[in-house]
Amino acid sequence: MQPAAPLLLHKHDSLKTLDYSVLQQCMHCGFCLPTCPTYVVTRLERNSPRGRIALMRGIADGALPVSTAFGKELYFCLGCLACMSACPAGVDYAQLFEAARADIERTGVLRRPGRDWARRLLLGELFTRPRVLRLAGRALWAYQVLGLQGIMRGLLQLTHLVPESWRKLELQTPKVQTWFSHELIPPVVKPPSRPRFRVGLLTGCVQDLVFSNVNRDTAEVLVANGCEVWTPPVQFCCGSLHAHNGEPEWARKVARRNLDLFPVAELDAIITNAAGCGSHLKAYGRLLEGDPAYAERAELWSRKIKDVCEWLVAIGFRPPAPAPSASRVQGCRDRVTYHEACHLCHGQKISREPREILRALPNLELVELPEATWCCGSAGIYNLTQPEMSRRLQERKIEQVLKTKASIVAAGNPGCHLQLVNGLAARGITSIRVEHPVTLLAAAYRAESAGPAASPPKQ
Numbered sequence: 001m002q003p004a005a006p007l008l009l010h011k012h013d014s015l016k017t018l019d020y021s022v023l024q025q026c027m028h029c030g031f032c033l034p035t036c037p038t039y040v041v042t043r044l045e046r047n048s049p050r051g052r053i054a055l056m057r058g059i060a061d062g063a064l065p066v067s068t069a070f071g072k073e074l075y076f077c078l079g080c081l082a083c084m085s086a087c088p089a090g091v092d093y094a095q096l097f098e099a100a101r102a103d104i105e106r107t108g109v110l111r112r113p114g115r116d117w118a119r120r121l122l123l124g125e126l127f128t129r130p131r132v133l134r135l136a137g138r139a140l141w142a143y144q145v146l147g148l149q150g151i152m153r154g155l156l157q158l159t160h161l162v163p164e165s166w167r168k169l170e171l172q173t174p175k176v177q178t179w180f181s182h183e184l185i186p187p188v189v190k191p192p193s194r195p196r197f198r199v200g201l202l203t204g205c206v207q208d209l210v211f212s213n214v215n216r217d218t219a220e221v222l223v224a225n226g227c228e229v230w231t232p233p234v235q236f237c238c239g240s241l242h243a244h245n246g247e248p249e250w251a252r253k254v255a256r257r258n259l260d261l262f263p264v265a266e267l268d269a270i271i272t273n274a275a276g277c278g279s280h281l282k283a284y285g286r287l288l289e290g291d292p293a294y295a296e297r298a299e300l301w302s303r304k305i306k307d308v309c310e311w312l313v314a315i316g317f318r319p320p321a322p323a324p325s326a327s328r329v330q331g332c333r334d335r336v337t338y339h340e341a342c343h344l345c346h347g348q349k350i351s352r353e354p355r356e357i358l359r360a361l362p363n364l365e366l367v368e369l370p371e372a373t374w375c376c377g378s379a380g381i382y383n384l385t386q387p388e389m390s391r392r393l394q395e396r397k398i399e400q401v402l403k404t405k406a407s408i409v410a411a412g413n414p415g416c417h418l419q420l421v422n423g424l425a426a427r428g429i430t431s432i433r434v435e436h437p438v439t440l441l442a443a444a445y446r447a448e449s450a451g452p453a454a455s456p457p458k459q
């Protein structure tokens with residue numbers, strides 16, 4: 001018999017309140033085991049999807065407590081969702097994972113002063129307040145452009161007062177862009193002729209600071225394909241970081257703020273170019289289903305959220321023509337390979353569309369990446385919380401990239417993008433660059449003519 005549900009909990013926020021059929025789906029076949037990156041490394045049942053689901057069911061049944069060991073196990077899981085793609089029974093591991101992590105945070109089994117402080121600062125302050133995040137981004141930008149970062153790195157190499165893990169972490173700090181998205185994209189951009197569609201554009205949080213160029217490229221590509229693009233200048237984090245790290249209330253708070261920003265009913269689609277965000281944004285309907293003021297809009301929002309590659313293929317994007325000034329000898333094309341972000345291929349089942357875009361690019365030849373769907377180890381903040389496993393997966397991914405002999409790796413998620421950049425830099429590889437597929441498409445459109453569109457964009 002099911003124990004009574006805790007009071008005042010949203011039904012998806014705890015293993016005990018979750019629909020029991022979700023917990024019962026696993027039939028213990030083990031098909032998911034070879035696809036699970038943590039199980040493949042350790043070969044321990046508890047580090048596998050099947051083992052983790054068994055623990056979750058034990059907790060839901062009241063047979064097991066939410067313990068520190070359970071907390072550590074669930075934070076060792078990447079949340080990559082490869083197990084969902086492999087599962088013949090359709091187990092919804094994403095829901096189980098979020099409910100389990102919410103239980104871990106609510107019970108406080110992993111509480112430590114430093115951890116609590118970092119979570120409060122990152123999840124509770126920076127990633128719920130876009131203006132504060134931009135301010136922090138500006139400060140980091142100044143630190144980088146004024147040369148302070150170089151001085152700090154020099155000092156960190158000389159001193160042993162700082163732990164080695166911190167020194168390694170500092171080397172991975174992403175480069176903040178000079179211009180953020182609202183400085184590159186007007187709130188409304190219309191195509192020259194009558195728009196075929198009206199879409200909203202989500203600019204994200206990390207994406208806004210570190211890859212605002214990808215947001216600009218996304219807007220350009222959408223306009224080039226007949227879309228009128230609405231981009232609210234101040235947007236909130238989508239909340240995936242909160243939901244995946246056991247803070248569903250914070251996730252709901254930022255979801256409501258985003259719903260307030262967009263005229264959902266008036267838009268044909270709401271576009272994201274970040275796989276991890278897209279997967280979570282498509283779940284707003286479930287996240288807010290008990291909220292009388294937002295449930296209906298959240299449901300509509302979920303149906304309208306589209307990854308940019310998914311949308312472009314659905315509307316029949318225009319393949320770029322070869323650049324008239326292309327100096328390359330015909331047949332001699334750069335190689336591009338494609339890394340599949342977990343939350344695009346496993347979370348949203350989008351694999352074909354980015355490849356279709358890459359195949360349409362003149363002067364580029366798509367070569368398949370071995371183990372393209374294997375997690376790169378970025379997984380939200382996994383590279384911060386589990387640096388050793390993250391590094392192993394990063395090295396494995398770079399090995400595969402090198403096998404392709406490609407000079408460009410395309411990836412549709414900021415976390416993967418940074419993980420690949422850092423993995424290449426760690427080996428001193430400068431001949432391979434990482435790009436979002438939409439950036440490559442935007443560059444191909446610009447190169448089509450010698451007109452103003454071909455001039456280099458503001459960086």
Ligand code: SF4
Pocket residue numbers: 035036037038039047048049052076077078079080081082083084093
């Ligand atoms: S989400 Fe990834 S790491 Fe976690 S159990 Fe599933 S396959 Fe394994």
Ligand code: SF4
Pocket residue numbers: 025026027028029030031032033049050053083086087088089090091
């Ligand atoms: S593949 Fe699905 S049903 Fe089989 S053990 Fe894994 S989660 Fe359970």
